Amino acid sequence: MKNILLLSLALLSAIGSLASIAQDGEAVYKKHCSHCHSPGMNYPGTHQLTKTRGEGNGVLVERDNLVDVYVKTIVRNGLNGMPTFKPTQISESQLDALAEFLSN
Numbered sequence: 276m277k278n279i280l281l282l283s284l285a286l287l288s289a290i291g292s293l294a295s296i297a298q299d300g301e302a303v304y305k306k307h308c309s310h311c312h313s314p315g316m317n318y319p320g321t322h323q324l325t326k327t328r329g330e331g332n333g334v335l336v337e338r339d340n341l342v343d344v345y346v347k348t349i350v351r352n353g354l355n356g357m358p359t360f361k362p363t364q365i366s367e368s369q370l371d372a373l374a375e376f377l378s379n
């Protein structure tokens with residue numbers, strides 16, 4: 276009986292740590308991107324994208340035409356006024372979650 280209890284506890288804590296490994300794309304976005312890409316022309320990303328990509332393409336989170344691999348490429352390489360983000364700033368798994376959150 277005691278062994279079963281210990282086993283259940285071990286399983287529960289394993290599930291708990293697995294869940295914390297899965298990255299939250301929205302949280303990564305809020306930390307690294309929203310201060311330039313939130314709705315409003317005073318955000319440089321939104322301002323620039325509205326000018327270059329057109330009215331409906333200014334706000335990243337409202338777009339349905341962003342492809343996962345494109346988001347990842349821009350984040351790692353930057354684009355004009357947009358800075359690059361190294362793996363020490365945004366890890367591969369965080370980037371996966373972020374691209375998943377923003378794409379389509």
Ligand code: HEC
Nearest residue numbers: 307308311319320323324327328346349350354355356357
């Ligand atoms: C310092 C401000 C700034 C930050 C921080 C920033 N961006 Fe940008 N981003 C820009 C600007 C400005 C552009 C427009 C570049 C251009 O087209 O000249 C842009 C463009 C983009 C594009 C290209 C969209 C298109 O239609 O081609 C993507 C994708 C993008 N940003 C994603 C992100 C993500 C994801 C993050 C967070 C990791 C982020 N950006 C953080 C300023 C920023």
